[in-house]
Amino acid sequence: MGHERTAAIVIKTTDFGESDRIVHFFTREFGRVRGVAKGAKRSLRRFIGSLEFPAHVDLRFFEKKTSDLVRVETATLKQQFAGIRGDLEKLSEASLLLEIVAFATGEHEPHRPLFDALVRGLTLIDGLNEWERKGPGVSRLLETRLLSLLGFEPGLAACVGCRKPLDDILHPVFSIARGGVLCDACASGERNLLPVGRDTLRLLAQGIRADIDLLPRFTWSPRTAREAALLIHPFAQAQLGRELRSLRFMEALARTVSP
Amino acid sequence: MAHPGPIARLIEQFQKLPGIGEKTATRLAYHVLKSAPVLAQGLAEAIRRVKEEVVLCRSCWNLTDADPCAICRDDRRDPLQICVVEEPPDLLAIERTGKFRGHFHVLHGALSPLDGIGPDDLHFGELLDRLEKLGKKCEVIVATNLNADGEATALYLARILKPIGYRVTRLAQGIPTGGDLEYVDPLSIAKSLENRREL
Numbered sequence: 001m002g003h004e005r006t007a008a009i010v011i012k013t014t015d016f017g018e019s020d021r022i023v024h025f026f027t028r029e030f031g032r033v034r035g036v037a038k039g040a041k042r043s044l045r046r047f048i049g050s051l052e053f054p055a056h057v058d059l060r061f062f063e064k065k066t067s068d069l070v071r072v073e074t075a076t077l078k079q080q081f082a083g084i085r086g087d088l089e090k091l092s093e094a095s096l097l098l099e100i101v102a103f104a105t106g107e108h109e110p111h112r113p114l115f116d117a118l119v120r121g122l123t124l125i126d127g128l129n130e131w132e133r134k135g136p137g138v139s140r141l142l143e144t145r146l147l148s149l150l151g152f153e154p155g156l157a158a159c160v161g162c163r164k165p166l167d168d169i170l171h172p173v174f175s176i177a178r179g180g181v182l183c184d185a186c187a188s189g190e191r192n193l194l195p196v197g198r199d200t201l202r203l204l205a206q207g208i209r210a211d212i213d214l215l216p217r218f219t220w221s222p223r224t225a226r227e228a229a230l231l232i233h234p235f236a237q238a239q240l241g242r243e244l245r246s247l248r249f250m251e252a253l254a255r256t257v258s259p
Numbered sequence: 260m261a262h263p264g265p266i267a268r269l270i271e272q273f274q275k276l277p278g279i280g281e282k283t284a285t286r287l288a289y290h291v292l293k294s295a296p297v298l299a300q301g302l303a304e305a306i307r308r309v310k311e312e313v314v315l316c317r318s319c320w321n322l323t324d325a326d327p328c329a330i331c332r333d334d335r336r337d338p339l340q341i342c343v344v345e346e347p348p349d350l351l352a353i354e355r356t357g358k359f360r361g362h363f364h365v366l367h368g369a370l371s372p373l374d375g376i377g378p379d380d381l382h383f384g385e386l387l388d389r390l391e392k393l394g395k396k397c398e399v400i401v402a403t404n405l406n407a408d409g410e411a412t413a414l415y416l417a418r419i420l421k422p423i424g425y426r427v428t429r430l431a432q433g434i435p436t437g438g439d440l441e442y443v444d445p446l447s448i449a450k451s452l453e454n455r456r457e458l
């Protein structure tokens with residue numbers, strides 16, 4: 001209780017009454033926090049540009065005993081992510097990462113490694129050139145990284161049924177229900193299996209451990225990138241137990257226009 | 260003591276309105292009860308008529324009591340300028356300036372990946388149909404909000420309209436009136452520099 005200070009990412013801002021805003025943050029020190037920013041619709045000094053998705057801010061807030069909502073005192077911009085906000089594909093991917101974080105963490109449950117990975121991931125997306133070529137691979141690795149930090153690590157290196165190493169499996173398949181790779185024997189009788197290349201599984205497995213800044217160096221083919229999406233997105237939705245809206249948005253976007 | 264049935268029902272209805280809690284709803288209900296019958300009748304009538312008579316203009320999708328709306332019917336306005344806004348109040352804000360003499364198109368929302376609001380959920384298709392009838396000399400002025408969702412919507416409009424040959428412009432973005440440079444965010448300053456003009 002009282003005055004607090006933390007780094008935070010703005011997840012979402014909604015108008016509240018004539019002049020206030022309710023802001024949903026993922027903070028480094030306190031996990032997800034919702035707060036009222038008094039006068040934020042009008043104040044030209046205190047909040048300008050700093051309460052917009054996906055701003056990285058230095059947040060000061062006051063926590064009241066009587067309310068779930070904290071009072072946002074100031075939010076000073078650390079990173080505005082203009083590169084993300086100026087690009088529909090980057091914006092969609094940033095939304096997806098934030099959505100995963102928002103659904104899988106509780107309010108007031110800090111997760112510092114997750115916060116740090118998220119900030120580094122957004123920074124990477126923000127500055128990434130050649131998005132069309134590198135973006136899909138980098139995105140899948142970031143999604144897998146965040147899911148792993150949240151305790152939803154896909155089983156990629158060995159059969160999740162019998163622990164047979166990936167290299168010894170003749171035709172590896174991925175089971176959404178089992179959350180990992182299955183060998184030929186363990187796969188018999190299972191449903192909803194995705195055939196997947198060994199190379200795709202290796203890329204994802206290496207990505208979970210690699211330094212985030214090095215993720216753009218991984219080499220993806222159109223096939224491995226496609227396979228990774230077909231595997232990670234249903235896996236994420238199955239693990240989180242809900243549909244990810246950003247994915248629906250990406251699909252609708254891809255249907256109507258190709259960049 | 261419980262409120263008599265009809266009063267309880269009115270309180271319950273008021274409470275369904277945004278920003279109205281039980282106390283305010285009770286106060287409003289007793290106010291209606293105590294005031295002259297003409298107030299209650301007027302209120303009931305106005306509520307009924309707003310639902311019955313306000314429709315969407317089939318051309319610009321603004322709220323109107325006559326379709327097409329007064330703006331779409333006005334032949335002194337420039338038909339080749341279409342200003343795209345998110346919501347009807349945004350249209351009114353632009354009309355209040357008295358500086359715009361073209362037509363409007365109301366999308367009824369903005370793209371929002373986080374809320375799953377995609378292109379199919381807004382009136383983009385109707386805009387494309389309209390533009391096709393008007394021809395390639397049209398200018399589309401994008402006046403969506405300057406937040407992340409509004410910008411996503413502007414990017415999307417540019418992406419679908421520019422390749423087929425329409426001129427797409429965006430409201431100039433920059434430092435607000437009364438803005439103190441020291442407190443303005445870097446993105447706004449960058450946009451203001453980009454959009455600077457001769458003095």
Ligand SMILES: [Zn+2]
Binds near residue numbers: 161182
């Ligand atoms: Zn096995």
Ligand SMILES: [Zn+2]
Binds near residue numbers: 317329330
């Ligand atoms: Zn109209």
